[in-house]
Amino acid sequence: MTKISKASNTEIVQSTRRDFFRKTAAYSVSAIAATSILSADDENITHHSKWGTTLGDELNKNPYGLPSPYEHNNVRRTTPLLSSAGDMHAAISLTPLHEQEGIITPNGLFFTRTHNGVAQIDPNKFRFMIHGMIEKPIVLTLEDIKKYPSESVIHFLECPSNGAAEWKGPQFNSLQFVKGMMSCTEWTGVRLKTILDDLGVDPKAIWCLVEGQDGSEMSRTVPTEKIMDDAMLVYAMNGEALRAEQGYPLRLLLPGWEANLCVKWLKRLEFGDKPWYCKEETSKYTTLTASGKAIQHFYPLEVNSIITSPCPEKPWTSLKKGDMIEIQGLAWSGHGKIKLVDISFDGGKNWVEANLKGLVLPKSWTRFSYIYKYEGKPLLLASRAMDEIKNVQPTVNQEKKIIGVEGVYHRNSICTWEVKENGEVHNVQMRS
Amino acid sequence: MFKCDHKFIATSVAALVLGSTPVFASSAKKNALDGGMTYSRDRGMYSVYNINEQDTKGMNHGRTPTANELKAWDTDIMPDGTGLPEGKGSVEEGDEIYEEQCGVCHGDFGAGGVGYPTLSGGSMDSLTNQRTAPGMDAPKRTIGTYWPQASTLIWYIRDAMPYAHPKSLSNDEIYALTAYLLAANEIKVDGKEMDDDFVLSKDNFSKIKMPNEDGFYPNINGKDGVENVRKFFKDGKNYGAVGKRCMKNCKDDNATVMRIGIEMKDVNPAYSTVRDLVPVDNSNAHPGKAGYEANCAVCHATDKMGAPALGSKSDWDKVMEKGTTKVMMNAINGVGSMPPKGGNSDLTEWQMQMIVDYMISNSK
Numbered sequence: 193m194t195k196i197s198k199a200s201n202t203e204i205v206q207s208t209r210r211d212f213f214r215k216t217a218a219y220s221v222s223a224i225a226a227t228s229i230l231s232a233d234d235e236n237i238t239h240h241s242k243w244g245t246t247l248g249d250e251l252n253k254n255p256y257g258l259p260s261p262y263e264h265n266n267v268r269r270t271t272p273l274l275s276s277a278g279d280m281h282a283a284i285s286l287t288p289l290h291e292q293e294g295i296i297t298p299n300g301l302f303f304t305r306t307h308n309g310v311a312q313i314d315p316n317k318f319r320f321m322i323h324g325m326i327e328k329p330i331v332l333t334l335e336d337i338k339k340y341p342s343e344s345v346i347h348f349l350e351c352p353s354n355g356a357a358e359w360k361g362p363q364f365n366s367l368q369f370v371k372g373m374m375s376c377t378e379w380t381g382v383r384l385k386t387i388l389d390d391l392g393v394d395p396k397a398i399w400c401l402v403e404g405q406d407g408s409e410m411s412r413t414v415p416t417e418k419i420m421d422d423a424m425l426v427y428a429m430n431g432e433a434l435r436a437e438q439g440y441p442l443r444l445l446l447p448g449w450e451a452n453l454c455v456k457w458l459k460r461l462e463f464g465d466k467p468w469y470c471k472e473e474t475s476k477y478t479t480l481t482a483s484g485k486a487i488q489h490f491y492p493l494e495v496n497s498i499i500t501s502p503c504p505e506k507p508w509t510s511l512k513k514g515d516m517i518e519i520q521g522l523a524w525s526g527h528g529k530i531k532l533v534d535i536s537f538d539g540g541k542n543w544v545e546a547n548l549k550g551l552v553l554p555k556s557w558t559r560f561s562y563i564y565k566y567e568g569k570p571l572l573l574a575s576r577a578m579d580e581i582k583n584v585q586p587t588v589n590q591e592k593k594i595i596g597v598e599g600v601y602h603r604n605s606i607c608t609w610e611v612k613e614n615g616e617v618h619n620v621q622m623r624s
Numbered sequence: 625m626f627k628c629d630h631k632f633i634a635t636s637v638a639a640l641v642l643g644s645t646p647v648f649a650s651s652a653k654k655n656a657l658d659g660g661m662t663y664s665r666d667r668g669m670y671s672v673y674n675i676n677e678q679d680t681k682g683m684n685h686g687r688t689p690t691a692n693e694l695k696a697w698d699t700d701i702m703p704d705g706t707g708l709p710e711g712k713g714s715v716e717e718g719d720e721i722y723e724e725q726c727g728v729c730h731g732d733f734g735a736g737g738v739g740y741p742t743l744s745g746g747s748m749d750s751l752t753n754q755r756t757a758p759g760m761d762a763p764k765r766t767i768g769t770y771w772p773q774a775s776t777l778i779w780y781i782r783d784a785m786p787y788a789h790p791k792s793l794s795n796d797e798i799y800a801l802t803a804y805l806l807a808a809n810e811i812k813v814d815g816k817e818m819d820d821d822f823v824l825s826k827d828n829f830s831k832i833k834m835p836n837e838d839g840f841y842p843n844i845n846g847k848d849g850v851e852n853v854r855k856f857f858k859d860g861k862n863y864g865a866v867g868k869r870c871m872k873n874c875k876d877d878n879a880t881v882m883r884i885g886i887e888m889k890d891v892n893p894a895y896s897t898v899r900d901l902v903p904v905d906n907s908n909a910h911p912g913k914a915g916y917e918a919n920c921a922v923c924h925a926t927d928k929m930g931a932p933a934l935g936s937k938s939d940w941d942k943v944m945e946k947g948t949t950k951v952m953m954n955a956i957n958g959v960g961s962m963p964p965k966g967g968n969s970d971l972t973e974w975q976m977q978m979i980v981d982y983m984i985s986n987s988k
Contacts, residue, residue, distance in 0.1 A: 365887055
């Protein structure tokens, strides 16, 4: 929520609001008239605007810039269903994907999952340790870590529970709640290998404990192979320090892998030759299959996609028959780059290939686009991505056959929107 | 002269690189542990990113931790017993601590029902339950039916519990609580069920047998643990990567449209895509204020009803003699003429905590 707390601001805002409604009313009238042959003049054009006839705000009124006050609905949202007893210390907030433009999530909209609240760490007192089966254990301050060469990479981060509420059928009529447990950012930090090269990791140390310093001491076991491949210690996102919700001042980044493994408020890494059996890799974050046995250490987020426009929050109710419109969405895979995305208009019977647009990066969101002539008829709109290792999103039925409906984690089957005759968009599933 | 030639060659190569980045992009191979791609770092490139490949050998900006520092942080507890602290505790002692500190969130005997994780109950047979139709029972993932290792339990209790003030329990208390929760789950130690007098310590911890120890795959134990994971990810059928790229007349097991039954609408803030201005700002209000006004003020606004009045230091000093936990429990369960949750059963535990906090902090 945008804060407008000072009394003087409130006054300005209120007067502008009255003005806004008056103008909106005028605009609506003119919009209706525009459909007739004699179109009325738009007052927004024929009259001077308030903002064009008054002095604007002082330029540095907000030393840290804020979104336009009109954008106050573009926010993360929560639900008590994805929490314990409505307690928002161990819960999740979801990114408003329906308002997401491009592939970079603004820092204030990055989805957030915590297990014991958002820790507020004093960077001056922050310490990070690497020890265990290595020759030279090490303690680093934040300043020390920033002395190593930095790299910046764009990667998505996704909670493996993304879409977990929908295993048994559609529940939320909202893009934000169907797929909003993910975001994508330019991360800056140091490759762990750069630090570890000097520390002499024992070749027998095939596992590494990664542990946070928040109240839950969030911890996981990671194969050393990943730590030495593309793992990073990150201290910045989108050009500024990590937000507290994202683990300020330091978090682990394991590109393409469960966000839960990318431990926030990082405390230590311990190398060893046995896995640790942490709470979040046993009681939770294990995928129970219909056999009664569960998949553990299920690291990568598999190939996935979702149409973001239209969507339940951004329907096609303002379109007229014959309008040309862009269908677009996001595709991503923890296994590599996105190769291609197909779109179906009939619930998956027939598909056409969409176009990828913008940057196509490894383990990053990738935009897809398809220009469509709206016919005002009902549609079952779906997207299906293929990634660099040629994995293709399964249908709901295919995924159900292997995992069942109680797996909770790693759901990546095809999502379908039902576009109604009036242009409304509803979350549905194609399944038997 | 030689130097000059060298420079010239370097510049030409640089020009080539700049002019034809895709040709020089680093190679990608499908050989990551998880079945995905790895990207090499060569010729100044990492995938599509330019990188600095200068040698960083010998770079070290840290210092060696002291023995005491290592001891302070190296406190994880592993399945083989590594890291188990000194100390001991009985099932009976655990029962008392549990009732005092844990039951408010995890329910009686860990049976849940208060919204926080359920810790006991259910059967391993339930793990094959699949709720494919309404009204069916869920699989019960509790300590007894699901958790593979007891070390996880004592480690998590020590580091992360009680939820609101983690790391406040003594070693004896964490053994007692672990013993109590294992007993509540009818876990066997050395082949025998645990009675109230059972005392858990470092010495008998390894004799605990968790029923679902073998309920997980791939097998991550032993020196082949990581290789087993690699094998698992080599075959997409193991983890659901079975999608096919069909383009025309694709079959899907007679799939039909399933629409939302009962829509989940309880979201915060409420859905809206309107672009307007917010006239009033309530963001500085205490999170318990609105709940107090709607549910509690009728009795607590004054002392006329016999309830401790908001703002009355003497009333609340008396109440607080019982301790915060008891006050909280009373607010949730009811006390005297006050009904549970002040009569509004829809209030969550969290809302109740906020309301109580609001009332206490405004009565000092």
